[in-house]
Amino acid sequence: xxxxxxxxxxxxxxxxxxxxxxxxxxxxxxxxxxxxxxxxxxxxxxxxxxxxxxxxxxxxxxxxxxxxxxxxxxxxxxxxxxxxxxxxxxxxxxxxxxxxxxxxxxxxxxxxxx
Amino acid sequence: xxxxxxxxxxxxxxxxxxxxxxxxxxxxxxxxxxxxxxxxxxxxxxxxxxxxxxxxxxxxxxxxxxxxxxxxxxxxxxxxxxxxxxxxxxxxxxxxxxxxxxxxxxxxxxxxx
Numbered sequence: 674x675x676x677x678x679x680x681x682x683x684x685x686x687x688x689x690x691x692x693x694x695x696x697x698x699x700x701x702x703x704x705x706x707x708x709x710x711x712x713x714x715x716x717x718x719x720x721x722x723x724x725x726x727x728x729x730x731x732x733x734x735x736x737x738x739x740x741x742x743x744x745x746x747x748x749x750x751x752x753x754x755x756x757x758x759x760x761x762x763x764x765x766x767x768x769x770x771x772x773x774x775x776x777x778x779x780x781x782x783x784x785x786x787x
Numbered sequence: 788x789x790x791x792x793x794x795x796x797x798x799x800x801x802x803x804x805x806x807x808x809x810x811x812x813x814x815x816x817x818x819x820x821x822x823x824x825x826x827x828x829x830x831x832x833x834x835x836x837x838x839x840x841x842x843x844x845x846x847x848x849x850x851x852x853x854x855x856x857x858x859x860x861x862x863x864x865x866x867x868x869x870x871x872x873x874x875x876x877x878x879x880x881x882x883x884x885x886x887x888x889x890x891x892x893x894x895x896x897x898x899x900x
Binding site for chain 1: 833890893
């Protein structure tokens, strides 16, 4: 296992279009997190899953955002009707639920809305 | 609400000097604290994880301390090298908060050869 994988690495889209990002966590990790990071800021929590259940969503996650984790494996984050303010780095992380809960991050997806 | 602060926002040192990076948090009821490194345009690389019951963790030239009562953590990088140039982020996990991380704004470090 090579760690957390995110796809695509970069996405440029026109305002109003829908985009979808994918995250493949470390295989034995049952928790998966999505964060958003804007330039010069620390990442901000968006949502997290424990296995296939979405347990918490931040107020940052507007109705245009939806995340899924079917079968508790990979996860997708979809943004509908993108706006310029959605431009950011979207980071995925995974961890175990008990014991050493160290979080491991993927390389992120850089979204630019033009 | 937990707030995490990292001061300074940027730091420049000559090669060989020791680096001292500060992190403060407002709620001492943390589960653990994690330090990360981020290179420009890249994801986060975990450096050290300190559990709430621990006072420090060491890995190679890196040493991180934790003082929960005062809400502080310090990351020491000994004998800095130009390859240490990056942004360093600290993040805390609050107990009973799903292990989600609350991040500071980061300290951008430049080590000059």
